[in-house]
Amino acid sequence: MHSMVSGEKTERSEAPARSGARRARGRPRSFDRATALEAALLAFWEHGYEATSVSDLTRVMDIGAPSLYAAFGDKRSLFEEVVREYGVRYGSFGDRALAEEPTARAGIERMLREAAAEYTAPGRPHGCLVVHAAANCSTAEVEESLRERRNANIAAIESRIAADVDRGVLPPDTDAAALARYTGAMIQGMSQQARDGATRAELEALAEIALAVWPRG
Amino acid sequence: MHSMVSGEKTERSEAPARSGARRARGRPRSFDRATALEAALLAFWEHGYEATSVSDLTRVMDIGAPSLYAAFGDKRSLFEEVVREYGVRYGSFGDRALAEEPTARAGIERMLREAAAEYTAPGRPHGCLVVHAAANCSTAEVEESLRERRNANIAAIESRIAADVDRGVLPPDTDAAALARYTGAMIQGMSQQARDGATRAELEALAEIALAVWPRG
DNA sequence: TGCATTTTATAGCGTCCACTAGATAAAAGC
DNA sequence: GCTTTTATCTAGTGGACGCTATAAAATGCA
Numbered sequence: 001m002h003s004m005v006s007g008e009k010t011e012r013s014e015a016p017a018r019s020g021a022r023r024a025r026g027r028p029r030s031f032d033r034a035t036a037l038e039a040a041l042l043a044f045w046e047h048g049y050e051a052t053s054v055s056d057l058t059r060v061m062d063i064g065a066p067s068l069y070a071a072f073g074d075k076r077s078l079f080e081e082v083v084r085e086y087g088v089r090y091g092s093f094g095d096r097a098l099a100e101e102p103t104a105r106a107g108i109e110r111m112l113r114e115a116a117a118e119y120t121a122p123g124r125p126h127g128c129l130v131v132h133a134a135a136n137c138s139t140a141e142v143e144e145s146l147r148e149r150r151n152a153n154i155a156a157i158e159s160r161i162a163a164d165v166d167r168g169v170l171p172p173d174t175d176a177a178a179l180a181r182y183t184g185a186m187i188q189g190m191s192q193q194a195r196d197g198a199t200r201a202e203l204e205a206l207a208e209i210a211l212a213v214w215p216r217g
Numbered sequence: 218m219h220s221m222v223s224g225e226k227t228e229r230s231e232a233p234a235r236s237g238a239r240r241a242r243g244r245p246r247s248f249d250r251a252t253a254l255e256a257a258l259l260a261f262w263e264h265g266y267e268a269t270s271v272s273d274l275t276r277v278m279d280i281g282a283p284s285l286y287a288a289f290g291d292k293r294s295l296f297e298e299v300v301r302e303y304g305v306r307y308g309s310f311g312d313r314a315l316a317e318e319p320t321a322r323a324g325i326e327r328m329l330r331e332a333a334a335e336y337t338a339p340g341r342p343h344g345c346l347v348v349h350a351a352a353n354c355s356t357a358e359v360e361e362s363l364r365e366r367r368n369a370n371i372a373a374i375e376s377r378i379a380a381d382v383d384r385g386v387l388p389p390d391t392d393a394a395a396l397a398r399y400t401g402a403m404i405q406g407m408s409q410q411a412r413d414g415a416t417r418a419e420l421e422a423l424a425e426i427a428l429a430v431w432p433r434g
Numbered sequence: 435t436g437c438a439t440t441t442t443a444t445a446g447c448g449t450c451c452a453c454t455a456g457a458t459a460a461a462a463g464c
Numbered sequence: 465g466c467t468t469t470t471a472t473c474t475a476g477t478g479g480a481c482g483c484t485a486t487a488a489a490a491t492g493c494a
Contacts, residue, residue, distance in 0.1 A: 026441065028491065055482090069482095136353065175422065185410050189405045287471065
């Protein structure tokens with residue numbers, strides 16, 4: 001039972017130039033770990049897990065292969081860390097919309113509108129990494145882990161709808177599961193559309209239509 | 218200007234045991250080309266273009282690599298033929314629905330219902346090959362060719378809706394492009410859902426909700 | 435000034451990839 | 465029979481893949 005404080009895996013102090021922080025012992029890392037992670041994130045986001053080679057990664061991260069393996073483990077654990085980082089930096093708008101809006105209807109409306117913006121934001125790959133980055137993956141575990149994330153997102157939508165049914169905001173015969181799956185499929189379809197060239201305005205028009213299935217509220 | 222009759226590329230007579238047909242000259246092919254093509258189709262459908270290796274293909278097609286290259290060209294042209302075959306054998310329900318139903322609304326209703334069944338049909342991979350088989354592809358041309366097919370499908374929906382607007386079946390302020398993109402995104406989302414484990418009944422419930430955006434007809 | 439520790443750059447490991455040369459086999463034409 | 469044509473089988477090709485052994489470089493500590 002050794003006493004590691006927090007942080008994941010075995011990691012040393014970041015940001016060597018921090019004020020009073022004691023520097024670690026050996027040769028200091030010559031690159032910024034967060035910057036390199038972000039570069040890997042963008043590469044995986046754009047090209048997917050398989051189509052992004054370690055050679056691609058070392059180029060966009062601007063580090064050598066041994067540095068990559070020392071700092072992030074193998075390709076798969078780097079990808080897993082990228083997916084976690086993506087969830088925090090880019091993939092949390094849905095959860096936020098469900099949590100912050102007063103009703104499920106309002107949360108889903110905001111979620112769809114924000115998806116139109118997020119999936120076509122300039123300066124980064126279009127669409128959702130969780131939807132696309134592990135499609136047709138020969139490493140089944142990687143494909144499965146993103147599938148679980150997608151299904152968890154739909155489950156979150158379902159329980160938000162079910163909560164409104166329990167509160168009496170939505171009628172008791174509401175099919176929360178079907179409505180949630182409809183919403184999830186819509187989001188995934190919007191992500192595919194963003195990849196296929198749809199603009200933000202086009203996705204927003206699409207979202208407006210999708211929202212018409214809800215009772216006006 | 219040489220006189221090839223029909224058929225694609227250079228191909229010899231199929232079905233050597235045909236009645237009065239003259240056999241070709243050399244050693245006859247030891248496998249049925251259509252059967253091998255179908256096996257390749259299922260492999261590409263399930264695992265995608267990149268994740269299906271030539272070694273995988275020769276195994277499921279039960280032929281040697283030189284036979285594959287002699288009969289189908291390289292991996293990419295085999296995939297292109299598979300996509301064409303898929304369009305004929307599995308991917309034509311949408312066009313048929315649009316062509317055979319009396320209104321765009323009825324055509325799209327049938328299209329969504331049949332998609333629920335097609336994308337979860339037992340005994341074959343779930344979802345749509347055109348949506349999934351070239352995602353995250355390092356061969357950009359392959360990815361692009363399926364993207365063009367997806368966008369062409371949406372364009373076909375749009376022109377069917379526009380036709381009903383011209384006929385006066387739909388109101389003149391109908392946004393055909395947005396409705397078509399909504400429908401296409403819905404289908405693509407249903408395909409993703411099928412891949413992620415949704416059942417036929419679940420997709421049908423989803424399709425029912427999606428149809429609620431249309432004026433009752 | 436060493437010594438311990440950690441990261442770096444170089445260079446390569448074995449494996450799988452798409453693909454093919456060369457020899458052999460099976461048919462038609464003569 | 466022999467020749468021609470085509471398909472098959474065996475056994476590889478060069479190259480990219482994910483990953484790593486090794487040694488030099490850069491730090492803290494004695």
